[in-house]
Amino acid sequence: MERTLGSATVSNIRTSSTAHRGLVGTVRLWQRRIESRRQLARLDSRLLADAGISESQRYAELNKPFWK
Template identity: 55%
Template sequence: MERTLSSDLHFVEQSSAQHTHLPVRLFANFMLWQRRMNTRRELARLDPRLLADAGISEAQRYNELSKPFWR
């Protein structure tokens, strides 16, 4: 398959753009994971009355707490 000059330039631009944004995406994922861990830690601390006020059942809490941080 033959590529034209313009398609090669476009391909290079996409590739370099992806590498430029990689640290930003990694940092964003790290921050998301950190927020999930903190939120789940707080969810684990809620007593049954506060869970009921928030409209969260024990089963829902268990399901959320059993997830790994990346999900």
């Protein structure tokens, strides 16, 4: 007896794979945000001024949750 995948099963696999890629992409975005905010926290006032970022803007960015 030969076993084959039905079209519904193939569709479910594709949906699952797409969802997995979406989840992986989201987690990577969160990781980039966390790292960039860590870097922002390490900047001194001179570097902040060079980048055109005020202390209040830095404070607002550092207090955002990683998912925003």
